[in-house]
Amino acid sequence: MKKLAILGSTGSIGQSTLSIVEQFSERYSVAALAAGHNLDEVFAQTVRWRPRLVSLATEELAAELSKRLRLAGVTGVEVVYGTAGTVACSTLPEADFVVSAIVGVAGLEATHAAILAGKPLGLANKECMVAAGEILTKAARERNVPILPIDSEHNAVHQCLRVGAHDEVKFIWLTASGGPFRQLPLEKFASITPEQALKHPTWTMGRRITIDSASMLNKGLEVIEACRLFDVTPAQVRVTVHPQSTVHSLVEYVDGSILAQISVTDMRLPILYALAYPERPHSTLTFDLASLSHLDFEPPDLERFPCLRLSFEAAEKGGAHCIALNAADEVAVEAFLERRIPFMGIPRTIERVLAATPEAHPATIAEVLSTDREARARARALLAR
Ligand code: MG
Numbered sequence: 001m002k003k004l005a006i007l008g009s010t011g012s013i014g015q016s017t018l019s020i021v022e023q024f025s026e027r028y029s030v031a032a033l034a035a036g037h038n039l040d041e042v043f044a045q046t047v048r049w050r051p052r053l054v055s056l057a058t059e060e061l062a063a064e065l066s067k068r069l070r071l072a073g074v075t076g077v078e079v080v081y082g083t084a085g086t087v088a089c090s091t092l093p094e095a096d097f098v099v100s101a102i103v104g105v106a107g108l109e110a111t112h113a114a115i116l117a118g119k120p121l122g123l124a125n126k127e128c129m130v131a132a133g134e135i136l137t138k139a140a141r142e143r144n145v146p147i148l149p150i151d152s153e154h155n156a157v158h159q160c161l162r163v164g165a166h167d168e169v170k171f172i173w174l175t176a177s178g179g180p181f182r183q184l185p186l187e188k189f190a191s192i193t194p195e196q197a198l199k200h201p202t203w204t205m206g207r208r209i210t211i212d213s214a215s216m217l218n219k220g221l222e223v224i225e226a227c228r229l230f231d232v233t234p235a236q237v238r239v240t241v242h243p244q245s246t247v248h249s250l251v252e253y254v255d256g257s258i259l260a261q262i263s264v265t266d267m268r269l270p271i272l273y274a275l276a277y278p279e280r281p282h283s284t285l286t287f288d289l290a291s292l293s294h295l296d297f298e299p300p301d302l303e304r305f306p307c308l309r310l311s312f313e314a315a316e317k318g319g320a321h322c323i324a325l326n327a328a329d330e331v332a333v334e335a336f337l338e339r340r341i342p343f344m345g346i347p348r349t350i351e352r353v354l355a356a357t358p359e360a361h362p363a364t365i366a367e368v369l370s371t372d373r374e375a376r377a378r379a380r381a382l383l384a385r
Contacts, residue, residue, distance in 0.1 A: 005032035005089045008101035010041040013124040016267045032089035053078050055085030090114035100125045115139045122274035124150035126225045131323045132368045133228030148274035155270035156248035156261035173250040175242040179214040186304050192343035211333045220311020234315035240297045263287050306347040319361035320371050327375035328353035353379050
């Protein structure tokens with residue numbers, strides 16, 4: 001029985017993870033849940049899964065959950081809060097595996113702490129890898145801690161890499177759905193509204209990642225994530241637009257062979273793969289190959305999607321530029337959703353923040369977080385003008 005600590009339990013990856021636990025209850029149980037502000041959902045999850053430890057964002061929320069659990073007659077659950085609470089979840093001695101699915105750099109300290117504690121990690125939080133990938137992968141390598149990617153593309157790459165050696169890899173090909181504006185002419189980009197950008201053609205996800213998919217910044221973050229996870233250079237990572245989202249990614253080997261991973265577009269599959277690795281359990285997540293009539297692949301248009309170009313530039317510089325890319329985007333996306341800037345204001349903001357960011361390679365999580373704060377402040381100051 002593998003006991004899980006799930007960071008970000010009320011988000012979409014957290015909920016999908018719990019549905020895998022439900023389906024494979026003979027394999028997995030829940031030791032700890034960390035969430036933010038969604039008290040009703042955490043209460044329901046705690047009653048259902050009876051973890052030993054639960055963490056919420058604030059002291060007030062933790063007190064309220066404790067009260068509700070008492071009234072419901074639920075005992076044996078310790079409730080904690082804040083970053084220290086999330087870290088307590090990710091390092092809980094009885095947890096055998098940590099699912100890191102808190103959105104943004106909020107999950108960074110707990111993810112790092114899990115690696116230091118030697119916990120195998122299922123990583124759904126790409127911002128952690130983008131902001132602190134150099135530190136996290138180094139710590140994981142030193143401790144021989146496996147990091148299993150839950151992001152669908154990287155999960156596909158991980159699977160395709162199992163058949164070859166590292167020095168045989170020529171390119172990693174990340175597929176991109178192209179988002180809702182794949183065929184929109186450039187002159188119409190100026191009038192894109194938040195409602196249009198929030199409609200993703202193939203995946204249902206959180207708000208920021210949906211906007212990031214529309215701008216292709218999400219793919220850019222995934223390029224950086226791939227460099228860190230698989231120890232390749234940005235020049236070895238290529239992006240191909242594949243509207244069917246059926247091939248989740250590919251690996252091209254030096255002999256000319258290209259391996260692809262195909263499956264349903266359902267996050268439960270990469271989650272199950274990460275939890276069960278190196279095994280492959282039987283699942284009901286089948287893909288109907290006969291329904292597949294064609295697969296399209298086309299190069300991305302860097303003029304309409306400058307966020308992708310900016311991401312490759314940041315990937316080449318590494319360190320502070322990757323942190324600033326992510327931080328500036330988060331601030332800019334928020335401003336776009338609040339209708340303070342147009343859609344193309346997102347790449348403009350990122351570009352200006354990157355230009356003002358000095359080249360640096362933070363060596364500790366504290367330095368990463370302060371670089372992140374500086375980049376956010378820079379982005380806010382730009383937008384306030
Ligand atoms: Mg992805």
